[in-house]
Amino acid sequence: MCTAVAYKTKDHYFGRNLDLEFSYTETVTVAPRKFPFKFRHAGELDEHYAMIGMAFVAGGYPLYYDATNERGLSIAGLNFPSNAAYLPVRNEDGIDDIASFELIPWVLGQCATVAEARELFAHMNVCDTNFSDQLPANPLHWMLDDGTEQIVVEPLADGIHVHDNPVGVMTNNPTFDVQLLKLADYMNINAGQGESKLIPGIELGKYSRGMGTCGLPGGLDSAGRFVKVAFTRNNSVCDGSEEQSVNQFFHILQSVCQQRGCCDLGDGKYEITIYSSCCNADKGIYYYTTYDNSAVNAVDMYREDLDGTELASYDLIEKPTFHFQN
16 A cells, blocks of 8 residues: 655655555656657657656556656555546547556646646546556556645546545545545544543643644554544644755655554565655655665756656665764
8 A cells, every 4th residue: 555645845745655565676767858658549748748756667668656747746646446447448539548557647748737637637538458468457546736736536437536635645545535534533633732621620641742642543554544644744844945844754754654564465475665755846856765775865857858758767776874973
């Protein structure tokens, strides 16, 4: 499972945790403006907005997990099992048949804002086309952010549902409208030190700091992570500098990270946070950490030839680094 977050200080930031039991050897990949995106049913984009993000490059095609374009629009695709429904190709005038693995470049290549993306979704059919026999379509939903507006896009059996996202986070199941509704179960959680309301007229002793958060979920399930990261993100305080903003963003994601052994899938498989990302969407800088390397590494989109035609991909630095002070 996974978690996505949008966060704004002086600049706006977007990123996610990728939680899986294995890696596809993903890379930080820049697609310049003239890299040809060939879509299975919707033609080709020969020129488009440049974008940077995490991708598994298969046969020269970047399968983006999350990405940001040069206009500051960001998207992340997260696992959405048992709910995602990809429909047959419609091949109708006025309908764009887009495979799930194409959705990120299709939207980021053409849209500068969430408002523009909404227009694409209004006539999009997320179709049931696999990338290949070896890489079948994963069940996904998507979070979009442009620094002023966030939405969640969910392909269901009756079509695409677009939800406004007032909390700026997304996890997995259940559907986003249900996730928002269930936040009401925790409406008394707060960042304060707690108030004695259990028994009228009796002031109960506070034996710890942070008692306003008593009852805040701390599990690894997607519904629990949604509540925890919504609380953390929306109570987060930061001075707004680049260093502090990026550092705070990773701390928000760390509140819902998965550690090896805590989510046991059986047969010796454990879901872990393979990587965490934070993109400064205003500057096009993609920061990341990995499970084995907590040092923050970065790739700057604007140090690439954005008028080129070739992908630029950077392997993740997986080896841990330790700084000895003596």
